[in-house]
Amino acid sequence: MLKEDSESANGNKWVELNMGPQHPSMHGVLRLRVKLDGEIVKECEPIIGYLHRNAEKLCELDYYCDATVYFDRMDYVGAMNMEVGYLEAAEKLLDIPPPERAQWIRLIMAELNRIAAHLVWTGAFGLDLGMLTPFFYCFAEREKIQRIFVDISGSRQQLNYMSIGGVYQDINDKIIYDIEQFIDQFPKKLEDINKTFIKNDIFISRNKGMGILEPEVALDYGVTGPMLRASGIDYDIRKKEPYLMYDKVNFDVPVSYKKDNLARYLVRIEEMRQSIKILKQAIKKIPDGPYFNPKAKKPLMIRLRGDGDVYARTESSKGEFGVYLVGDGGVKPYRVRVRSPTFKNLSVAPVLVKDQMIADLIAILGTFDLVFGEIDR
Amino acid sequence: MNILLRLALFFAGAGHYGSYFLAYIFETIFFMIFVAVVLIFTIYLFRKYMARLQLRYGPNRVGKFGSLQLIADALKLMGKESILPSGRDDFAFRVAPLIVFIGLFVGFAIIPYGSFYWIGSLTITHSNVSLLLIFGALAIMPIGEIVAGASSKNKYAVLGALRGVAKDISFEIPMMLSVIALVMMASARTANGLNLEDLTSVQFIPYGIPEVIGLFVFFIAMIARAAYSPFDLGESDSELVSGYSTEYSGMRFGMFYMGLFGSIFLGSMLVSVLYLGGYNGPFSSYAGFIYLLIKTLILVLVAFLVWLSIPRIRIDRFVNMGWKYLLPIAVINLIISGVLTLGLGI
Numbered sequence: 115m116l117k118e119d120s121e122s123a124n125g126n127k128w129v130e131l132n133m134g135p136q137h138p139s140m141h142g143v144l145r146l147r148v149k150l151d152g153e154i155v156k157e158c159e160p161i162i163g164y165l166h167r168n169a170e171k172l173c174e175l176d177y178y179c180d181a182t183v184y185f186d187r188m189d190y191v192g193a194m195n196m197e198v199g200y201l202e203a204a205e206k207l208l209d210i211p212p213p214e215r216a217q218w219i220r221l222i223m224a225e226l227n228r229i230a231a232h233l234v235w236t237g238a239f240g241l242d243l244g245m246l247t248p249f250f251y252c253f254a255e256r257e258k259i260q261r262i263f264v265d266i267s268g269s270r271q272q273l274n275y276m277s278i279g280g281v282y283q284d285i286n287d288k289i290i291y292d293i294e295q296f297i298d299q300f301p302k303k304l305e306d307i308n309k310t311f312i313k314n315d316i317f318i319s320r321n322k323g324m325g326i327l328e329p330e331v332a333l334d335y336g337v338t339g340p341m342l343r344a345s346g347i348d349y350d351i352r353k354k355e356p357y358l359m360y361d362k363v364n365f366d367v368p369v370s371y372k373k374d375n376l377a378r379y380l381v382r383i384e385e386m387r388q389s390i391k392i393l394k395q396a397i398k399k400i401p402d403g404p405y406f407n408p409k410a411k412k413p414l415m416i417r418l419r420g421d422g423d424v425y426a427r428t429e430s431s432k433g434e435f436g437v438y439l440v441g442d443g444g445v446k447p448y449r450v451r452v453r454s455p456t457f458k459n460l461s462v463a464p465v466l467v468k469d470q471m472i473a474d475l476i477a478i479l480g481t482f483d484l485v486f487g488e489i490d491r
Numbered sequence: 492m493n494i495l496l497r498l499a500l501f502f503a504g505a506g507h508y509g510s511y512f513l514a515y516i517f518e519t520i521f522f523m524i525f526v527a528v529v530l531i532f533t534i535y536l537f538r539k540y541m542a543r544l545q546l547r548y549g550p551n552r553v554g555k556f557g558s559l560q561l562i563a564d565a566l567k568l569m570g571k572e573s574i575l576p577s578g579r580d581d582f583a584f585r586v587a588p589l590i591v592f593i594g595l596f597v598g599f600a601i602i603p604y605g606s607f608y609w610i611g612s613l614t615i616t617h618s619n620v621s622l623l624l625i626f627g628a629l630a631i632m633p634i635g636e637i638v639a640g641a642s643s644k645n646k647y648a649v650l651g652a653l654r655g656v657a658k659d660i661s662f663e664i665p666m667m668l669s670v671i672a673l674v675m676m677a678s679a680r681t682a683n684g685l686n687l688e689d690l691t692s693v694q695f696i697p698y699g700i701p702e703v704i705g706l707f708v709f710f711i712a713m714i715a716r717a718a719y720s721p722f723d724l725g726e727s728d729s730e731l732v733s734g735y736s737t738e739y740s741g742m743r744f745g746m747f748y749m750g751l752f753g754s755i756f757l758g759s760m761l762v763s764v765l766y767l768g769g770y771n772g773p774f775s776s777y778a779g780f781i782y783l784l785i786k787t788l789i790l791v792l793v794a795f796l797v798w799l800s801i802p803r804i805r806i807d808r809f810v811n812m813g814w815k816y817l818l819p820i821a822v823i824n825l826i827i828s829g830v831l832t833l834g835l836g837i
Contacts, residue, residue, distance in 0.1 A: 247800055
């Protein structure tokens with residue numbers, strides 16, 4: 115009844131299965147062409163491009179200050195980190211350093227958004243494994259961060275909060291109070307969420323020793339972010355090449371040497387704890403002063419001219435996010451190129467899922483933290 | 492006095508055969524209404540309970556506390572187009588949801604419900620081998636799932652059906668072994684341990700106390716048979732879209748959906764009949780039915796809690812669990828029950 119679609123070298127018949135792009139557990143619009151021998155995955159080929167929106171080219175058609183909206187729509191789960199990544203490059207190219215207060219605000223927002231993005235991942239990972247309930251606990255916590263973002267930017271997801279030379283508006287005492295409240299209560303909630311996963315034997319047995327990513331393989335494929343750190347390589351741009359004010363705060367980079375799914379889970383949970391640690395210091399260190407550079411005032415913004423080329427890299431919640439900008443002396447960038455972390459991370463998927471069961475394929479891909487706005491751009 | 496005789500007395504004016512004819516028809520109608528109410532209530536309970544557990548409200552728009560939401564959903568499903576995939580095995584595709592549903596109905600018809608106030612016994616089927624009958628009825632339902640998967644011409648559906656077969660084979664045997672232990676114990680006190688009514692009435696202390704291992708095995712096997720999380724491998728939505736019911740829509744899908752919740756309720760009812768004393772309790776000749784419902788609802792809530800808090804187990808570990816752990820435990824339980832029955836005379 116089933117047509118066997120392909121044949122392996124030793125004559126075994128394999129069933130070819132198309133998972134996605136409308137598969138319920140594929141994150142976003144990933145499509146996988148999987149060849150199955152019974153329940154065992156023999157080959158897996160990710161096919162991407164269903165969410166391609168030409169964001170890099172669109173950036174080239176607009177003024178420098180307008181590109182942040184396109185970056186918001188890349189990693190829509192961690193939009194603040196995307197804005198930070200772009201502005202690091204743009205401000206270097208245009209030579210408009212943001213004032214110190216703006217940098218601290220950006221750091222706080224980036225870390226809040228890192229927590230939010232990791233919470234989304236944690237909940238979605240639970241869904242991949244068939245745990246329905248922790249998803250809602252994660253989103254209840256994320257909602258508190260979203261409220262803060264609504265207060266500062268007026269938007270929930272496509273925030274467009276940061277602009278060249280600073281931020282769109284200053285933060286006031288109420289927002290600082292909200293953030294402090296969040297910092298106070300979040301660690302306990304995080305432990306509760308963590309317990310629902312880590313105290314569950316089925317969760318451990320599904321993840322321990324599954325999807326081993328050797329550090330050499332990870333380096334060959336250009337894997338970055340929590341995935342790389344779970345493979346035992348201490349690589350975090352926030353430490354290696356500090357941007358914003360990351361060199362003025364004290365935090366640790368979690369590294370695990372277990373290399374498996376569980377390690378990636380634990381690294382992300384620990385990163386949330388470290389983000390709280392950063393936030394606790396940062397909220398006390400915000401200096402007074404202007405929140406934007408007067409050179410980038412509203413009417414002057416569109417007259418900013420950039421010349422030369424610049425590459426800036428930042429640590430988004432998914433990994434190393436790089437932006438390459440080329441200016442030709444005009445008011446619009448000549449070329450915008452994005453190094454997307456999940457795009458590189460996804461390329462290692464066929465190696466990891468080979469000879470695993472189809473249920474593990476979902477679990478392993480779940481640990482990648484795929485956001486397709488960023489992969490397809 | 493039972494419900495059939497009550498109805499026959501009510502229609503006494505129609506003559507001997509006529510009154511029984513009418514009584515059977517009305518008994519069937521009442522029974523179907525009962526099953527429909529049970530299904531709707533179980534799904535409503537699940538949604539409300541899930542919502543409470545997940546910091547949500549659940550259905551709260553249609554009717555008081557959303558109580559009519561499920562009726563609205565059922566009407567919506569009936570009104571929807573039932574899409575038939577091209578390349579299907581037409582007859583098998585159409586008949587598969589019915590097989591699931593019929594198995595469910597037959598299963599509900601065999602349960603001994605006990606008495607309810609002045610009506611008397613609500614039990615519908617009186618058979619000497621009702622224990623065998625109900626497991627026969629339960630064995631019909633997976634056939635529907637397999638037929639659905641095989642006839643859909645969809646790879647996800649086929650994989651889901653294959654998993655369904657693996658699940659049924661590996662959990663049927665421990666389930667039956669633990670029931671055999673139960674029948675052994677009951678046979679010491681009653682002539683016919685295969686009759687569910689006799690099996691219930693001899694439980695002065697619920698069999699769950701001496702047979703606690705059997706209860707454990709049976710409950711796990713019941714969860715596995717009903718096929719919801721952590722054992723929802725046949726339709727695990729994160730891997731196989733929706734498993735055997737992927738290609739179904741409209742009311743045909745609704746039948747599978749109700750079959751799932753119905754089998755949870757039916758399985759819990761069976762556990763409470765076999766292990767928790769069924770309709771036994773103080774004044775059980777008046778309120779036996781209520782006792783059965785209370786015991787069942789507690790088990791249903793336990794089952795929902797398991798569903799909502801535990802991740803899905805992988806198929807090979809799942810099958811291993813059936814063969815490597817539950818089967819030996821069930822065999823040991825059988826030996827223990829033999830010792831208890833023959834050696835100690837409990």
